[in-house]
Amino acid sequence: MSETPAEGPEEDEKAEKRRWFGRLKSGLGRSSDKLTGGITDIFTKRKLDEESLAELEELLIMADLGPATAAKVAGDFAGARFGKEVTPEEVRGALAEQIARILEPAARPLEIDPAIRPFVVLVVGVNGTGKTTTIGKLAKRLRDEGRSVMLCAGDTFRAAAIEQLQIWGERIGAPVVAGKQGASPAGLAYDAFVRAKAEGTEVLLVDTAGRLHNKAHLMEELEKIIRVLRKHDESAPHATLLVLDATTGQNALAQVETFQKAAPLTGLVVTKLDGSARGGVIVALAERFGIPVNAVGVGEGAEDLRPFSARDFARGLMGLEG
Amino acid sequence: MFESLSSRLGEVFDKLTRRGALREEDVDAALREVRVALLEADVALPVVKTFIEGVRERAVGQEVLRSVTPGQMVVKIVHDHLVEMLGGEAEEINLRAAPPVAILMVGLQGSGKTTSTAKIAKLLTTRQKKKVLMASLDVRRPAAQEQLAVLGRQAGIATLPVVMGEPPVAIARRAMQSARLEAYDVVMLDTAGRLHVDDALMTEAEAVAQVVGAVETLLVADAMTGQDAVNVAQSFDQRLTLTGIVLTRVDGDARGGAALSMRGVTGRPIKLMGTGEGLDAIEPFHPDRIAGRILGMGDIVGLVEKAQETMEEDEAKRLAKKFEKGKFDLEDMAQQLRQMRKMGGLEGVLGLLPGVGKMKKQLAQANVDESMLIRQEAMISSMTVKERQRPEIIKASRKRRIATGSGTSVQDINKLLKQFQEMQRMMKQMKKLGQKGMMRGGMPGMPGMPGGPGLPQR
Numbered sequence: 001m002s003e004t005p006a007e008g009p010e011e012d013e014k015a016e017k018r019r020w021f022g023r024l025k026s027g028l029g030r031s032s033d034k035l036t037g038g039i040t041d042i043f044t045k046r047k048l049d050e051e052s053l054a055e056l057e058e059l060l061i062m063a064d065l066g067p068a069t070a071a072k073v074a075g076d077f078a079g080a081r082f083g084k085e086v087t088p089e090e091v092r093g094a095l096a097e098q099i100a101r102i103l104e105p106a107a108r109p110l111e112i113d114p115a116i117r118p119f120v121v122l123v124v125g126v127n128g129t130g131k132t133t134t135i136g137k138l139a140k141r142l143r144d145e146g147r148s149v150m151l152c153a154g155d156t157f158r159a160a161a162i163e164q165l166q167i168w169g170e171r172i173g174a175p176v177v178a179g180k181q182g183a184s185p186a187g188l189a190y191d192a193f194v195r196a197k198a199e200g201t202e203v204l205l206v207d208t209a210g211r212l213h214n215k216a217h218l219m220e221e222l223e224k225i226i227r228v229l230r231k232h233d234e235s236a237p238h239a240t241l242l243v244l245d246a247t248t249g250q251n252a253l254a255q256v257e258t259f260q261k262a263a264p265l266t267g268l269v270v271t272k273l274d275g276s277a278r279g280g281v282i283v284a285l286a287e288r289f290g291i292p293v294n295a296v297g298v299g300e301g302a303e304d305l306r307p308f309s310a311r312d313f314a315r316g317l318m319g320l321e322g
Numbered sequence: 323m324f325e326s327l328s329s330r331l332g333e334v335f336d337k338l339t340r341r342g343a344l345r346e347e348d349v350d351a352a353l354r355e356v357r358v359a360l361l362e363a364d365v366a367l368p369v370v371k372t373f374i375e376g377v378r379e380r381a382v383g384q385e386v387l388r389s390v391t392p393g394q395m396v397v398k399i400v401h402d403h404l405v406e407m408l409g410g411e412a413e414e415i416n417l418r419a420a421p422p423v424a425i426l427m428v429g430l431q432g433s434g435k436t437t438s439t440a441k442i443a444k445l446l447t448t449r450q451k452k453k454v455l456m457a458s459l460d461v462r463r464p465a466a467q468e469q470l471a472v473l474g475r476q477a478g479i480a481t482l483p484v485v486m487g488e489p490p491v492a493i494a495r496r497a498m499q500s501a502r503l504e505a506y507d508v509v510m511l512d513t514a515g516r517l518h519v520d521d522a523l524m525t526e527a528e529a530v531a532q533v534v535g536a537v538e539t540l541l542v543a544d545a546m547t548g549q550d551a552v553n554v555a556q557s558f559d560q561r562l563t564l565t566g567i568v569l570t571r572v573d574g575d576a577r578g579g580a581a582l583s584m585r586g587v588t589g590r591p592i593k594l595m596g597t598g599e600g601l602d603a604i605e606p607f608h609p610d611r612i613a614g615r616i617l618g619m620g621d622i623v624g625l626v627e628k629a630q631e632t633m634e635e636d637e638a639k640r641l642a643k644k645f646e647k648g649k650f651d652l653e654d655m656a657q658q659l660r661q662m663r664k665m666g667g668l669e670g671v672l673g674l675l676p677g678v679g680k681m682k683k684q685l686a687q688a689n690v691d692e693s694m695l696i697r698q699e700a701m702i703s704s705m706t707v708k709e710r711q712r713p714e715i716i717k718a719s720r721k722r723r724i725a726t727g728s729g730t731s732v733q734d735i736n737k738l739l740k741q742f743q744e745m746q747r748m749m750k751q752m753k754k755l756g757q758k759g760m761m762r763g764g765m766p767g768m769p770g771m772p773g774g775p776g777l778p779q780r
Contacts, residue, residue: 058367064548067361127571128432128544133463157599159436159476160469167464181472214575216663245432249364249548251576272431275517277550300462 048086053078056091063280063317066250069287073098096311096318102283103310108292110239110267112142118150118196118204120229120236124222124263125243126255127210130271130297132161134243135205136168137297137305142203143172150201152192153178154185154225157209165207172302175199185209185221186228193232206237213258222262239266241294246272246279253281256289267294270308274298278317344392349381352396356617363577363616366552369586377403401613408582408609413591415442416538416565417452422501422509424534427568428527428558429542431515434570436466438542438596439512440473441604442568447479452507457482457497459490459530460514470512477601480506490514494530509534518557531562540593542568543584551580552587559588566593569607573597581612650749652710655742656702659695697730701738704728713739 053074060070077098112119121138123131132155139149151169153176155161162178169176177192189206196204208225211218229236240263244252259265270279273296282293293308353374360370377400386395417423425442427435439456446452456474458481460466467484474481482497494511501509511534516523531539541558543551558564567588569581572595581592592607702710704727709716716724721735 061361062367062549064364064550067358126546126574128434130432136464158469159472160465163465163468164463212571212574215573245544245546247430247544247548247550247554248546249551249576249579250362251364251546251574254575272517275430275550276519276553277548281548 047083048078048081048091049083053082056095060280063278064249065280066253066284069284072287073102073283092318096314099283099317100311100314103286103293103314105290106282106286106293107308107310108267108294109307110138110241110294112147112203113238114202116235116238118193118201119238120193120196120204120206120233122206122208122225122229122237122240122263123243123269124208124240124259124265125210126212126245127158129210129243129245129248131155131210131243132164132168132207133300134241134269134271134295134297134305135165135207136172137302138295139168139174139205140172140302141305143174147202148200149174150192150196150199150204151176152189152204152206154188154192154207155209156181156183156185156188161207161209186224189225190228190231193229193236197232213255219258219262222259226263237263239294240264241267241269243269243271246270246296247275247277248281250281250284252285253288256285256291260289260291265291267292269293269295269297269305271297274304280317282313344381344384344386344395346382348392349378349396352381352393353378356396356400359618360579360582360616363579363618364546364548364551364583365579365616366549366583366586369552369583372586373403373407373582376407397617401617404582404613404616405609408585408612409591409607412606412608413566413593414606415446415593417446417450417508419537421505421507422455422498423507423538424498424536425508425510425538425540426527426531426534426536426562427510427512427540427542428562428564429515430517430544430554431463433515433542433544434568434596435515435542436460436469436473436512437599437601438540438568438570438594438604439470439510440477440479441596441601442594443474443479443508443510444477444601445604446508447477453505454508454510455480455482455497455501455504455506456510456512457493458484458512459493460512461488461490461493462514466512466514473601490526491529491533494534498534511536518554518561524557524561527562538565539563540566540568541584541590542570543580545569545571545578545580545595546574546576547580547583549583551583555584555588555590559590564588564590566591568592568594568596569612570596572612573603577615577618578612579616582616650746652702652705652713652742655745656699656710659699659702663695663699697728697734698738700728701725701730701735713742 056077057070057074060073061067065073073095077095081094110121123135125131135151139151142149149172151165151174153162153165155165156179159181162181166176166178168174175195177188177195179188179191185208192204192206195201206225206229208222209218211222213219226237226240242256242259242265244255248255256265256268268282268285268291270282270293273279279296285291286293295305296308296313298304298306356377357370357374360373361367365373380403381396381399384395384399386392415425427439427442429435436458443454443456447454456470456479458467458470460470471481471484473479482493482500485493485496488496490513497509497511500506511530513527513530514523516527518524530536539562541555541564543554547554555564555567567581567584567590569578569592572578584590585592592609594604595607595612597603597605701724704724705716709720709724716735716739718732721732724730725732725735
């Protein structure tokens with residue numbers, strides 16, 4: 001947001017890492033103050049007993065892990081330590097480690113295969129999760145890495161969604177394939193693919209309209225976009241990202257499950273982690289679907305889209321320093 | 323994904339056969355299930371605790387009515403208490419002030435502020451004959467101001483001309499000035515999405531509220547919001563003194579516990595809910611419907627309304643007439659298939675029904691195939707008009723032709739015809755029964771509905 005970007009490339013990386021963690025932590029910190037405060041209350045020189053376990057479970061529930069996952073995580077955690085004297089720090093550290101272990105397999109960045117041209121990335125999700133903004137940020141990062149990028153303004157439903165993407169395109173110097181509002185998104189995706197192929201573009205990012213996953217006709221529309229892309233390239237889309245709002249509760253599970261059926265997902269992007277929502281539902285998602293988290297959004301600036309680090313996320317959640 | 327509360331409680335109370343008053347230990351066992359149900363529905367934990375306490379006080383010692391099981395009794399107590407906490411009656415938008423009345427729309431990014439702004443403006447224009455001006459104060463998200471302008475054109479609502487680079491407070495001031503000069507009744511101010519923890523932006527919102535003297539400050543919140551709903555609602559209320567909440571995306575399948583959380587911590591009424599993408603898709607808040615959903619008991623009212631909404635009135639009349647005569651052909655069946663798809667397919671319809679947790683499992687086991695609906699439509703489309711009106715003429719060679727035309731097999735055609743015959747038989751029975759108790763203009767004999775003539779099988 002207001003931070004100035006660092007200059008040298010190496011320094012840049014270090015600073016960036018600090019900044020990303022700081023930002024994530026300051027966001028998570030606001031809420032984990034309460035969480036860790038709670039833990040301190042429970043565990044100051046106390047034995048880990050049924051009661052404290054129940055309280056621990058509640059704290060996880062408040063982080064949106066959901067009752068089932070919270071019970072499992074708390075239960076597993078207590079396993080070896082039950083009845084022992086534990087300090088709040090031990091609890092925090094160990095719990096963070098355990099959550100990190102669950103998330104570790106999911107921490108995989110989006111990988112662009114340079115052998116595939118154009119590498120088609122389809123971005124999907126329910127309304128208002130930040131699809132267009134994520135595409136803007138992702139495109140910026142890819143441009144900074146020196147790749148050629150094309151954007152397809154596939155959200156032809158929401159008013160001014162096309163203009164929103166066009167503004168991003170201008171900012172970062174990427175051509176935008178756009179039609180009129182109300183145009184067929186599948187047709188547009190087809191045109192974009194043809195153009196990207198002809199121009200030798202490396203990455204094609206396809207935006208889609210927000211759709212509630214329980215609306216069958218909208219999910220069919222999504223399937224059609226994929227069918228049309230596959231007419232050109234059977235392996236397309238090469239990545240399909242579901243953009244998930246960190247403030248979302250347990251409905252995220254239904255979102256992943258249903259979108260998965262219409263558009264095989266390759267990864268998640270979790271946005272708005274700079275608020276006080278902790279996005280604990282990611283833990284439930286990792287447990288149930290094992291789907292990779294490709295990136296997280298921690299602010300409105302283009303530089304605020306970051307790779308997901310299981311350890312940082314889990315430790316941030318527990319209010320621990322990186 | 324979630325088991326309905328009724329079936330869970332059924333399990334708890336299966337062991338209990340005794341009647342009489344609800345005993346404390348029984349109530350406690352039931353409330354453990356209620357607690358899980360509420361948490362799965364995303365009701366915030368502190369609110370869950372208060373709620374459960376309230377229910378316990380009411381339930382213990384309560385006489386179980388003779389006609390119901392103890393489980394049903396608890397569900398009823400829980401449901402009634404929930405409706406009460408959500409706020410018995412819907413409250414309207416308050417316009418009781420000297421015009422122009424300022425309505426400020428606030429909320430997190432992506433909660434649906436701009437769409438809700440246009441929906442409310444349209445509602446006030448058409449239902450209450452108010453002259454409404456909309457202004458976008460969102461100078462942050464690219465093309466946000468353009469978005470409101472486009473919606474304004476679509477809905478026929480005036481929007482304040484955009485001046486590039488003008489800061490939010492200045493836009494707000496200009497909007498009020500224009501409204502005064504041009505005699506508008508209402509000014510709707512759409513603001514940028516902001517995090518409640520972003521002090522600078524919250525201060526800016528405070529300044530806007532002060533400048534315009536907002537009569538209504540509405541928090542727009544997504545029905546899918548998780549535990550954080552309490553923090554969001556509380557912070558916005560503390561900084562801006564909310565007058566109400568607009569719950570969006572109620573047409574999704576989220577259980578909507580956020581409604582109870584936000585109402586619980588702020589005491590502010592939920593005034594409206596967004597129920598679709600169209601600009602007319604906004605309704606007064608129905609506490610009973612949301613209560614049913616939070617408890618996982620389905621939304622029957624929603625189902626009926628959805629059926630009414632998707633079925634054109636003329637079409638319904640035409641069908642009703644046919645049923646009266648006992649005539650029902652393949653054309654009508656195709657019509658029903660189309661309608662079902664409009665309503666969100668089998669799962670969409672079932673999601674609104676009570677006890678769906680259990681049924682969805684059975685459906686999955688029965689291999690019910692959504693795409694079968696589409697294929698059946700295709701089969702009917704491949705028939706001639708004559709064949710649709712008189713299916714009995716469809717014999718071997720016609721079947722082959724239809725199968726080829728629709729990309730299916732003769733077996734599929736046979737199945738379709740068999741299903742059709744069963745439906746026709748049902749229609750005749752209905753005719754015999756007369757119109758007593760039948761849902762007129764509702765969903766007569768919809769294929770695949772529970773109790774109907776069999777689901778399409780894979």
